Amino acid sequence: MEIARRRREGAITIEPFGPERLNPQSYNYRLGRTLKVHRTPAADTHAKHELEEIRIPAQGIVLQPGTVYLGTTVEVLGSTEYAMRLIGRSSLGRLGLFLQYSADLGHRGSKHRWTLELEATQPVRVYAGMDIGQVSFWQTAGAVLPYAGTFGHRSDASVPPPGLLAAG
Numbered sequence: 001m002e003i004a005r006r007r008r009e010g011a012i013t014i015e016p017f018g019p020e021r022l023n024p025q026s027y028n029y030r031l032g033r034t035l036k037v038h039r040t041p042a043a044d045t046h047a048k049h050e051l052e053e054i055r056i057p058a059q060g061i062v063l064q065p066g067t068v069y070l071g072t073t074v075e076v077l078g079s080t081e082y083a084m085r086l087i088g089r090s091s092l093g094r095l096g097l098f099l100q101y102s103a104d105l106g107h108r109g110s111k112h113r114w115t116l117e118l119e120a121t122q123p124v125r126v127y128a129g130m131d132i133g134q135v136s137f138w139q140t141a142g143a144v145l146p147y148a149g150t151f152g153h154r155s156d157a158s159v160p161p162p163g164l165l166a167a168g
Contacts, residue, residue: 003027003137006081012137013078013111026134028089032072032113033128035061056128063097063120071116074129078111082137086114089133096121099133106135108144 001022006012014027021028036051043049051070054061063069077084084106088099098119106114116133118126126132 006079006137011079011081013076014135015076016074021131023134026136028131029077029086029114029133029135030074030129031056031116031126031132032074034071035118036070037067056126060125060127062123062125063118064123065120067119069118071118071132073114073116073133076111076113077106077135078109079106079137080109081139083108083140084110085136085138086116087134087136089131092124092132095124097124097126108140 001024003012003014003026004019004022007014007017033056035054035056037054039050039052073086077086086100086104086106088097092099098121100117101119103115103117118132
């Protein structure tokens with residue numbers, strides 16, 4: 001498959017990598033061990049956001065409607081040659097769990113564990129290490145300015161290094 005070939009060549013980063021997570025046009029990424037939620041009842045777009053960190057227990061955690069949960073990928077994902085699109089899995093969407101509904105674009109040159117947006121329309125149980133979404137890699141056209149923003153090379157420190165989280 002092309003994603004595996006381009007990874008071997010160094011154009012795509014997926015660490016840790018599991019060939020069983022490859023799809024014809026994407027790769028299934030996993031949910032990290034922690035979630036964060038806003039502490040205030042109303043998020044203020046002009047204020048600092050205080051977040052509460054929740055460790056996902058072995059028996060999973062039930063996400064509640066009306067709350068935006070921030071998670072991270074287990075995998076470090078990135079590419080020097082491709083832009084990336086992170087989306088949720090359709091099987092989870094059919095359960096009412098939506099991912100990456102506003103920040104699904106990974107810029108060329110970014111490489112890190114990605115912050116995930118999760119929102120449930122009904123109570124949904126999730127588990128650390130579960131396959132939660134898909135990343136696809138897209139060729140860009142024209143002159144490319146590699147991403148140099150705040151999140152381009154930053155990973156959530158609360159996520160264990162690659163290889164420390166077993167598949168769920």
